[in-house]
Amino acid sequence: MKNNILCFLGLSIIGIVSGDSCSLEISPSRVVVKFGDPVSVSCVASRPVRVLGWESVIAATHTQRDLSVQWQVDSLTDWIEEPICYGVFFTAPRQCEEKLNLVLYKKPDSVSISLVNHSSPVVVGREYQLQCEVHNVAPVQYLVLRWYRGQTEVYNHSFSELSPATPVQVSSILLIVPNRADDGAQYSCEAELKLGAEGPQPSPTVQSEVLNLAVQYPPDFRSPEEEIVDISEDSGMVLDCTAEGNPPPVYIWTSSNLQEKADQPVLTAASLGPGVYTCTASNILGKKSKQFVIKHKSKGESNKDAMEM
Ligand SMILES: *[C@@H]1O[C@H](CO)[C@@H](O)[C@H](O)[C@H]1NC(C)=O
Numbered sequence: 001m002k003n004n005i006l007c008f009l010g011l012s013i014i015g016i017v018s019g020d021s022c023s024l025e026i027s028p029s030r031v032v033v034k035f036g037d038p039v040s041v042s043c044v045a046s047r048p049v050r051v052l053g054w055e056s057v058i059a060a061t062h063t064q065r066d067l068s069v070q071w072q073v074d075s076l077t078d079w080i081e082e083p084i085c086y087g088v089f090f091t092a093p094r095q096c097e098e099k100l101n102l103v104l105y106k107k108p109d110s111v112s113i114s115l116v117n118h119s120s121p122v123v124v125g126r127e128y129q130l131q132c133e134v135h136n137v138a139p140v141q142y143l144v145l146r147w148y149r150g151q152t153e154v155y156n157h158s159f160s161e162l163s164p165a166t167p168v169q170v171s172s173i174l175l176i177v178p179n180r181a182d183d184g185a186q187y188s189c190e191a192e193l194k195l196g197a198e199g200p201q202p203s204p205t206v207q208s209e210v211l212n213l214a215v216q217y218p219p220d221f222r223s224p225e226e227e228i229v230d231i232s233e234d235s236g237m238v239l240d241c242t243a244e245g246n247p248p249p250v251y252i253w254t255s256s257n258l259q260e261k262a263d264q265p266v267l268t269a270a271s272l273g274p275g276v277y278t279c280t281a282s283n284i285l286g287k288k289s290k291q292f293v294i295k296h297k298s299k300g301e302s303n304k305d306a307m308e309m
């Protein structure tokens, strides 16, 4: 021990020392404080001091007797506070200091989600921007913003490159090109302050409201192939032209056999004569057609059916 100290003195250090060679220890070495909360940190010297104190805008203090001094604030509201513990010693190094690792944080007032320059419904296949805005959060470098589609995280955004200690507003943009499956999708975002082990557990988190996306898309048949229907087989047979689309499609049937205008999605085959029927489903985004062919069964088979009955 003695040898170590002698060696140390031989270096004749000039200026203020910090780090391992500084005989000061701050405890706890890192504090995470919620805006407006109390805080108390001690600084302890491990060799005799002339003066031991805290340099601080709001709570400067010092002692000439003790080997320990407390930095204490009842309600911390000063964003630029950077307390430093300093010691003035009888022996070299004669001065040294340690900076307190202090994080003053504030949960966002709100987190909002919106479609940039647009409102739902949107159109399938085009590009849109979803924006998430985080209002009044500090310090932003600890913020992680997560995007969700339903319960699934689709993207996250960190702000570690930013440095302000004071509350700021930040935003994140998510580019989407909606498809049909996005109709009814629920997007949301979440702001989490990841303040580390010294911070509150779980991390302070604020969620946005949910943005319900409505997507418009042209009509589409589940099975677009032509259907051949044999009417004498089962009098309950129908021609089903139902298509999916948003807005809901309107229907029109055309056939040389149809006397009246038909605009319902389903026709009963029994009421129709043999022939080709074309159904067209349309909405503001497009139209699709599907063909149905009605055939009669041969006479022989019909007779057989009749005899069994
Ligand atoms: C949104 O609209 C504003 C003003 O109408 C315009 O300045 C801005 O460029 C638009 N943003 C996008 C992403 O289209």
Ligand SMILES: *[C@@H]1O[C@H](CO)[C@@H](O)[C@H](O)[C@H]1NC(C)=O
Residues within 6 Å of the ligand: 144, 155, 156
């Ligand atoms: C952000 O997303 C990536 C994958 O895209 C993931 O590996 C990472 O853990 C996420 N970061 C956070 C902080 O959740």
